[in-house]
Amino acid sequence: MTAQSATHTAPETGYNFAYLDEQTKRMIRRAILKAIAVPGYQVPFASREMPMPYGWGTGGVQVTASILGPDDVLKVIDQGSDDTTNAVSIRKFFKRTAGVRTTTRTGEATVIQTRHRIPEQPLGEGQVIVYQVPIPEPLRFLEPRETETRKLHALAEYGLMHVKLYEDIARHGHIATTYAYPVEVAGRYIMDPSPTPKFDNPKMHMMAGLQLFGAGREKRIYAIPPYTQVRSLDFEDHPFRIQTFSHPCALCAAEGVYLDEVVMDDRGGRMFVCSDTDSCEERREQGHRGAMLADTPAALKGESSHV
Amino acid sequence: MTALAHGFGDPVTDAQQVFHAAMNALARPGRPQPLTSGLEPPRPMTPELAAIALALADHEAPIWLDPALAAASGAADFLRFHTGAAVVADPGRAAFALIADPGMPLPVEQFALGTAEFPDRSTTLVIAVEDLSDTNGWVLRGPGIADRQSLLAAPWPHALADIVRLNSAVFPRGLDVLLAAPGRIVGLPRSTRFVEEI
Numbered sequence: 170m171t172a173q174s175a176t177h178t179a180p181e182t183g184y185n186f187a188y189l190d191e192q193t194k195r196m197i198r199r200a201i202l203k204a205i206a207v208p209g210y211q212v213p214f215a216s217r218e219m220p221m222p223y224g225w226g227t228g229g230v231q232v233t234a235s236i237l238g239p240d241d242v243l244k245v246i247d248q249g250s251d252d253t254t255n256a257v258s259i260r261k262f263f264k265r266t267a268g269v270r271t272t273t274r275t276g277e278a279t280v281i282q283t284r285h286r287i288p289e290q291p292l293g294e295g296q297v298i299v300y301q302v303p304i305p306e307p308l309r310f311l312e313p314r315e316t317e318t319r320k321l322h323a324l325a326e327y328g329l330m331h332v333k334l335y336e337d338i339a340r341h342g343h344i345a346t347t348y349a350y351p352v353e354v355a356g357r358y359i360m361d362p363s364p365t366p367k368f369d370n371p372k373m374h375m376m377a378g379l380q381l382f383g384a385g386r387e388k389r390i391y392a393i394p395p396y397t398q399v400r401s402l403d404f405e406d407h408p409f410r411i412q413t414f415s416h417p418c419a420l421c422a423a424e425g426v427y428l429d430e431v432v433m434d435d436r437g438g439r440m441f442v443c444s445d446t447d448s449c450e451e452r453r454e455q456g457h458r459g460a461m462l463a464d465t466p467a468a469l470k471g472e473s474s475h476v
Numbered sequence: 477m478t479a480l481a482h483g484f485g486d487p488v489t490d491a492q493q494v495f496h497a498a499m500n501a502l503a504r505p506g507r508p509q510p511l512t513s514g515l516e517p518p519r520p521m522t523p524e525l526a527a528i529a530l531a532l533a534d535h536e537a538p539i540w541l542d543p544a545l546a547a548a549s550g551a552a553d554f555l556r557f558h559t560g561a562a563v564v565a566d567p568g569r570a571a572f573a574l575i576a577d578p579g580m581p582l583p584v585e586q587f588a589l590g591t592a593e594f595p596d597r598s599t600t601l602v603i604a605v606e607d608l609s610d611t612n613g614w615v616l617r618g619p620g621i622a623d624r625q626s627l628l629a630a631p632w633p634h635a636l637a638d639i640v641r642l643n644s645a646v647f648p649r650g651l652d653v654l655l656a657a658p659g660r661i662v663g664l665p666r667s668t669r670f671v672e673e674i
């Protein structure tokens with residue numbers, strides 16, 4: 170398996186670099202700069218049609234297209250995996266239109282576009298993570314009108330959000346929200362971290378890398394600068410807690426990482442393995458061996474060839 | 477009329493590199509980011525001011541010029557030709573304000589501060605200085621800064637303390653600043669504060 174394409178290739182002719190025209194890039198770039206200046210605030214932008222359907226991360230794709238340069242190295246993940254159809258097609262899209270190098274290795278990437286996970290390996294100062302966001306507005310389910318949610322954000326009127334979380338506690342005895350768990354950024358804006366598991370929320374706090382969020386259908390860009398306070402909403406008597414897993418990864422024996430349940434065979438065999446496939450592979454290369462590594466079919470170990 | 481100075485040699489790549497420097501500058505306040513500009517704009521516009529304008533301004537993002545640039549022959553024509561942006565006299569309409577003379581007072585409260593609901597609709601000030609370093613000087617804190625960040629600009633822009641004070645009072649509205657010296661830029665987004673009052 171090659172972790173990185175060998176050379177960077179010339180982009181196909183007939184496209185502007187990274188597909189978007191320069192006017193659109195400038196508009197998105199200005200939005201990104203304002204998003205960085207007001208951490209957690211949703212900047213409206215004029216989202217463009219992309220040659221892929223909504224739901225395929227067109228917001229993230231437009232942000233990535235606007236920041237990429239010829240020397241960048243791009244990684245794309247979907248639910249922690251580099252090999253899903255969504256991740257593969259976005260990676261191919263940028264190889265074709267920008268000619269940039271791509272990688273599956275978190276440590277080698279300068280730009281990581283993601284749907285639903287933050288890599289287990291901490292990101293460094295030279296890295297930007299771009300989240301594909303379906304619904305950027307954390308107050309949407311409390312107040313569907315954008316004119317009203319803008320007012321609530323303007324006034325930092327977030328009482329309703331706390332009420333909603335507290336209703337969870339009344340009903341379930343704990344806060345039941347496990348994905349898109351709301352955070353407060355730099356002590357001001359309440360932000361939806363996109364449908365990442367709340368397991369990843371602590372990684373957003375004081376991250377060394379820059380975090381950018383793009384919602385294509387909803388036409389919003391927002392950001393968390395590096396080294397910024399990100400607090401998951403909670404209550405004194407019900408503090409925020411991340412998910413824990415009772416077993417280590419069945420393939421690489423990692424603990425304290427996010428695991429997915431996978432079906433092993435047609436007899437109902439199941440195991441829990443790293444959601445971050447690159448992190449899992451790197452650990453196995455380093456000799457870490459999980460309890461079921463020997464019995465697992467190659468395809469489930471992520472030993473297919475990367476595009 | 478004399479010939480206009482040329483624009484970017486490679487518009488796509490040059491604009492991306494200048495944006496990249498501006499993005500990192502605002503994401504890591506006070507930390508100098510390298511910025512190379514091959515431009516030779518009419519003086520007193522500096523190559524760095526011109527690079528930021530050409531990379532980011534256009535017909536949707538008007539430019540305001542400080543008196544030094546407004547009085548300079550060819551500065552407004554150069555910008556209009558290469559960006560398509562309107563050069564506006566009203567600071568409140570400007571997406572970008574280019575300031576060539578950091579020693580002069582600025583109409584700080586007249587720039588666009590954004591609104592409570594749309595704080596992004598605000599002016600970004602781009603101020604030319606002669607030198608920038610992070611070895612000592614004023615101490616900054618805020619998002620993008622792990623603990624504390626030093627910043628020394630020479631000359632120290634006359635309006636900077638007022639801008640930071642205003643930002644602290646009106647946040648999330650406010651003004652974002654890029655300081656541009658030969659070969660490097662520094663960002664001071666509206667979220668940045670001085671550790672001690674100036």
Ligand SMILES: [Zn+2]
Nearest residue numbers: 418421443449
């Ligand atoms: Zn694993």
